[in-house]
Amino acid sequence: MTSEKAADDAEQGYDRGLGSRHIQMIAIGGAIGVGLFLGAGANIAKAGPSIILMYALAGVIAFLIMRALGELLLYRPVSGSFAEYSREFLGPFFGYFTAWTYWLMWVVAGMAELTAAAIYVNYWFPSIPQWVTALTFLVVLFVANLVSVKIFGELEFWFSMVKVTAVIGVIMIGLGVLTLGFSAAGDTASVANLWQFDGFFPQGIGSSLMTLQGVMFAYLGIELVGVTAGESKNPVKTLPKAINTMPWRIMLFYVGALTVILCLVKWTRFSSGVSPFVKMLDVIGIPAGAGIVNFVVLTASLSSCNSGLYCTGRMLRTLADHGEAPRVFSRLSSTRTPVLGIAVSALIMGVGVGLNYVTPHKAFDYVVSVATAGGIWLWLMILISHLLYRRAFRAGRLSPSPFPAPGGALNSWVALVFLLFVTGLIAADAGTRVCLYVMGLWALVLGGSWLVLKDRMPQISECKQPVLEKLD
Template sequence: MTSVQVGKRHDGDEAAGSASEEGYQRGLGNRQIQMIAIGGAIGTGLFLGAGKAISKAGPSIILTYAVVGIVIFIIMRALGELLMYRPVSGSFSEYGREFLGPFMGFVTGWTYWLFWVVTGITEVTAAATYVQYWNKSIPQWAAALVFTIALFGINLISVKIFGELEFWFSMVKVTAIIGMILIGLGVITLGFSDAGETASFSLLWSDGGFFPKGIGGTLMTLQIVMFAFLAVELVGVTAGEATDPKKVLPKAINTVPWRIGLFYIGALIIILSVVSWTVFEPGVSPFVAAFAKIGLPAGAGIVNFVVLTAALSSANSGMYSTGRMLRDLSRNGQGPKMFTYLSKNGLPTRGTAVSVAMMLFGVWINYQWPGEAFNYVVSFSTISGMWAWIAILLSQLRYRAKVNRGELPASSFRAPGAPYTSIFALAFIGMVIVMMGVDPDARISLYAAPVWGLLLAIGYLVIKNRNPEVFAGRKEGASAAPAKED
């Protein structure tokens, strides 16, 4: 297998070939990639976290989602430009390594792995919470354990099974949100159900105004909203297993504006017009609460099943991503060599297994602090997830500079408005981090981040001393054929 050289353009068939040489099977077709892109960010952040955001900001949360949505689209187009330059499964870690140096690639890869481990804990925590809607006698930790083991089993079969499961997970979420929007519109316009007499678009400004908690209250929800969009970049990790990345990935990225407009902004407008924002509480899904107020208890149960599906979908995606990221680090000499191995089905099972073992720590969190588990992990997953976005934007800026100097050819999918839009997105992320420091609930992540940074710095120095050739520009592991497990 030929080595993937830093700075070399892999275009057309060569790009596809380089991905195939990673050893993965191209089992994700257009249908699966599109639904992974649509459903990837529809998870706990929207279905559960939105309740806390609404209680803090009122109807102005709609504006927050719209502004953050614009930033997310900028990030995704920056990622798209890099993916069309060189579509590889390592994605953000690979680009960080190529354009920002070995240390940045090391930090990005391990931080993104940690992000999905922590997010997996978040999602199984949320799923366990949803189960208690039907039966409070089931311990939260027990449900979290069952979900973790079941999803791990699914990820051991094949990438096609993963893609098909994600397709149907996403289909459930998309269908449900569209159905909720239509039912809500019926309540507002036709006046049926118990909420019909009071449901009105005027609820968006009648109960204390559009900014009932002031601009400050709205700003304090930024980290909650950013968390809701985490995982939108997952489509970049699928580049190594997509059947036609040059065609499929741009289409998936270009769906970002309309899915944000429909599934986030549209759904919140309808919910907050059916029921006053004062009804919603932190820790309670606004979708379930809205249907309960409408007087459709069966509807609330259905919505609870949908949000359970959303949480499991996100956790499933996390297990998929962690194994690929560990293998990319291993192939580049920045992680244990054991993670280089693939199963007979072309799956990085060892990396996935270690990641799932770490996710089981979430079961212990649910056992120790069942009421606070979700809040503990949300803030840290937000800061670690945003690091991937920072790496994407910085890599794209450096790539664009090299293109302008004639050192690299231009991508076939250029980000509009760059570099100015990318600089704006970086500044916005910086503002969110500052706001997290102001918010007592989110501040814990800023305490944990330096500890993680110190561990990474120590690990980097150890690996650099053992493998100096890796940090001299050579990419260890890329020149060796992927080994297979027995």
């Protein structure tokens, strides 16, 4: 069985029940999550107003990554997505490593989302332990993920609609305060707040750059549209549209929202663990509004965790179809969902519940750093696969994609160098360096398991030669 044949077989049994509006809102929702609603508070405290520039810079890189992925997706749309492209262009081990690492990334990101959700609930009920809330949400989301992909699409559509409406509402209220001067914040609200308190880089450029590791976490999930390719009704039409609308989403939801917030509230008033959206409405004097936003960002966290369970179940099935995970994970339920993969992923996410019990104040920082490291590996594989695809295409070995990335290989090189720079920042920070140790241990575990299992995987011995070797 060839690698491509295994990938095609992986699609059999799935229900192509995700329409255009589902894909669009999943793409939007993937770019709005805990990294903006909660993580931005800590980043503002570290970088001041310059955090706007950091989110914009990271957003440009995220778009370049997505255009590279888009070219690959339209070359061959499969639910295994980037793991399949790593397998095709770099070889079976890289497909194995990427698929398992993506699974780990979403499991860990799910822990972060559960942690954030527990923090949000503490806004109303501070006496409830974080671990109790996190466990409750995990159970509810697990049950929700046992339904068909159509129901999943509907849930994510409305989850994303709530998030989009909330961000736009906050922006409109903020602009009203800036232009009309109403509320208690009207007297101090000014665009000058972006530079008059120790400048645009109040903590120095170095401190601003150090926030890039946390900022990149905010964009984890943008690649979710790639996983939906195998269950999209018309991927050739819906995927390019979803990817091309990414720049305006970044400008509106990140750059626009943070600019308005920092014009209304002095940057020194933000801190870790406090949503900047809630803080802004508190300063304006709309306590009920802050409670509403807190509810919205709670649903945002649950939406992201829900997406994580969706992704992990599909990725485990892809691995199982290649013989790289127990075959039982390839089974689908009567509703054509990979139930066992979802169940195991939810069980592992329960580790995050335990982390909330042991270190409730550090849980979010720990899981964010590990998830970011996993995301960087994933994005590096997308970019390297894209570079090799372009190389093979120019050599006449592969057919052209109907959705070529602008700038071709050059932009992928730019994004790749940027990601390596962010990795260096992670290594330089003692507080986040632990995630590299975790990823190193993870690499040893996967490398060891590969050596043990590869001779038992018939697909590997029959797999076609990777493009990298054929071109050398």
